[in-house]
Amino acid sequence: MTLAVVRNDEPLADRLATWARTRPDTLAYTYVDHLADPRGVPHGCTWSELHRQATGLAERLRRVAGPGERVAVLAPSGLEYVVAMAAAWYAGMIAVPLFAPSLPGHADRLAATYEDCAPACVVTDPASSAGVHEFVAARRRRATIVVADGSPGTGPPPGPVRRDDVAYLQYSSGSTRTPAGVEITHGNLTANVHQIQRALIGDRSPVTGVNWLPLFHDMGLLATVAIPMWAGTRAVFFDPAAFLMQPVRWLRLLSGQPAAYTAAPNFAYDYCLRRLGHDDLAGLDLRGVFRWLNGAEPVRAATLERFARRLTAAGTGLDENAVAPAYGLAEATVFVAADGLDRRPRTTAFDRARLGAGQAVPAEAGADHATLVSCGHPVGQRVAIVALGRAVAVPDGQVGEIWVHGPNVARRYWRRPEHSEQTFGATLAGPVPDGLPQGPWLRTGDLGVRHDGELYVTGRLKDLMIVAGRNHYPQDVEETTAGACGVLGRVAAFTVPVEEHEGVVVVAERSRSAGAADWRPDEITRTVRRAVWRRHDLALHDVVLVEPGSIPRTTSGKVSRTACRDQYLALGPAAEGRGGAGDA
Numbered sequence: 001m002t003l004a005v006v007r008n009d010e011p012l013a014d015r016l017a018t019w020a021r022t023r024p025d026t027l028a029y030t031y032v033d034h035l036a037d038p039r040g041v042p043h044g045c046t047w048s049e050l051h052r053q054a055t056g057l058a059e060r061l062r063r064v065a066g067p068g069e070r071v072a073v074l075a076p077s078g079l080e081y082v083v084a085m086a087a088a089w090y091a092g093m094i095a096v097p098l099f100a101p102s103l104p105g106h107a108d109r110l111a112a113t114y115e116d117c118a119p120a121c122v123v124t125d126p127a128s129s130a131g132v133h134e135f136v137a138a139r140r141r142r143a144t145i146v147v148a149d150g151s152p153g154t155g156p157p158p159g160p161v162r163r164d165d166v167a168y169l170q171y172s173s174g175s176t177r178t179p180a181g182v183e184i185t186h187g188n189l190t191a192n193v194h195q196i197q198r199a200l201i202g203d204r205s206p207v208t209g210v211n212w213l214p215l216f217h218d219m220g221l222l223a224t225v226a227i228p229m230w231a232g233t234r235a236v237f238f239d240p241a242a243f244l245m246q247p248v249r250w251l252r253l254l255s256g257q258p259a260a261y262t263a264a265p266n267f268a269y270d271y272c273l274r275r276l277g278h279d280d281l282a283g284l285d286l287r288g289v290f291r292w293l294n295g296a297e298p299v300r301a302a303t304l305e306r307f308a309r310r311l312t313a314a315g316t317g318l319d320e321n322a323v324a325p326a327y328g329l330a331e332a333t334v335f336v337a338a339d340g341l342d343r344r345p346r347t348t349a350f351d352r353a354r355l356g357a358g359q360a361v362p363a364e365a366g367a368d369h370a371t372l373v374s375c376g377h378p379v380g381q382r383v384a385i386v387a388l389g390r391a392v393a394v395p396d397g398q399v400g401e402i403w404v405h406g407p408n409v410a411r412r413y414w415r416r417p418e419h420s421e422q423t424f425g426a427t428l429a430g431p432v433p434d435g436l437p438q439g440p441w442l443r444t445g446d447l448g449v450r451h452d453g454e455l456y457v458t459g460r461l462k463d464l465m466i467v468a469g470r471n472h473y474p475q476d477v478e479e480t481t482a483g484a485c486g487v488l489g490r491v492a493a494f495t496v497p498v499e500e501h502e503g504v505v506v507v508a509e510r511s512r513s514a515g516a517a518d519w520r521p522d523e524i525t526r527t528v529r530r531a532v533w534r535r536h537d538l539a540l541h542d543v544v545l546v547e548p549g550s551i552p553r554t555t556s557g558k559v560s561r562t563a564c565r566d567q568y569l570a571l572g573p574a575a576e577g578r579g580g581a582g583d584a
Helices: 012-022 047-064 079-090 107-117 126-137 186-201 218-231 240-245 248-254 266-275 301-313 352-356 417-424 474-484 521-536 561-575
Strands: 027-033 041-046 070-073 094-097 121-124 144-147 166-171 181-185 208-211 234-237 260-264 289-294 323-328 335-338 347-351 369-373 382-386 400-405 442-451 454-460 465-467 470-472 488-498 501-510 542-546
Touching (some): 012 186, 012 218, 027 047, 027 079, 027 218, 041 079, 047 079, 047 144, 070 079, 070 107, 079 094, 107 126, 107 181, 126 144, 166 186, 186 218, 186 335, 208 218, 218 234, 248 260, 248 266, 266 301, 301 323, 347 352, 352 369, 352 470, 417 442, 454 474, 470 474, 474 521, 488 561, 501 561, 521 542
Parallel strands (some): 027 234, 070 121, 094 166, 121 144, 208 234, 208 260, 289 323, 501 542
Antiparallel strands (some): 027 041, 166 181, 347 369, 382 400, 400 442, 442 454, 488 501
């Protein structure tokens, strides 16, 4: 095997060409197809095969579009998706990772995103071709459709990729209104992958990434496609739908791997625990999993504890030091900070009342508290906690908005100049603490605090519920609601205008495991109201109980509070006071 000489700032497309030359027959990506066969059929691709297929697809793309034009990827997870992303980069075009029109419940979002990015061409896989043709035919913009059929290229190798060129547009999975695509350059992508490597993988080699997250999701794209392409390591992945049907498949693919990492949002760890059968953990060997990344949404201490306790008790060999809470967002490519220190996740119980007033003070024994999980330290970038409305960095212990500065931070949104300036062009006012630049800063819209030098995320600024002058975090109310009785599943908490103040509404799904005899709506409603009042000194305006699957979710599976609130308000007075089952 020829030794590869690679640089830490080398774009991913150039790295792929390097691995194809230096390790051509090494297995790169393996897609395990559970939808065709429940047992899972692996389909592998070597570095040279990926390079040849990407080169062939890039040649076809150049015939219908020019450099800098958008290539929308409308396909399910699979090897074709990886080929499509690489081909767009080889062709000097901007990839737009999306999803096939067959994904249920997100047709409006796909249509809006398609119109916003205005693609010159669309890439799909053979199985999705008919649906994609129908989708494109119904659009105002008729892009050329190219099917990734595995045809190898015959032309010359691709030219060098420029770091300042846009690699792809990342559309947030949680957007419910006009979508905004983040312009991720090749330089942003390379910088963030290198930061992740330093923070979470280190010098381990070889490693295998085992993941199921959708490839149009920022964390899924980085964990499954980008990190292996940057490091020349192996990726094993499968479809999110296959995970939702049987989450134990995730653990089985991780079992026996000598050195593996994986990544998922907090809800996935909870979902996995709920769906595991009595014998599902028998025989699993998870000793080789060196990193269980938990990010993309607030990390809950209770979830970390339950997951580690159950898998450890089952004798799987889970290393509790391998669990890594993390923080990131699409505007920073994905990764900002993580607790990757090979220790058990650090949690701190903060005084709930003081936290609501903007101060993070450890609670005294027996006092009402909110337990938050540390997301560790940023790697290769700067983070400031900034006072709301004043653009002044605050010291440790004070809650403020999280601002980020680094080579991984995108420069703007696609065709959104005013929104871009507000988000990516922030400047610190007044004296700037040592080591921090004046600007430009990314305003994340997330609330956080530094405690003992580590970053704790307290909530989302737009989701913060301010009632009678006090701050309440929706995830705290949701956790209290879910724990009030054992028959509730997903929960969404949000505020609505009520006369001259804001009222808090809780929408809760019936757990799929709840029997008919356990489902007593009036009693459940009283229990939830009582629990939230006692824990948060908060009187709920309304409690709505709904059937499983009623609460809207994003394309990555997270609860969408905004969409749930919109549905609730659309129902008007008919929604209020319903303690029985129904649709939010």
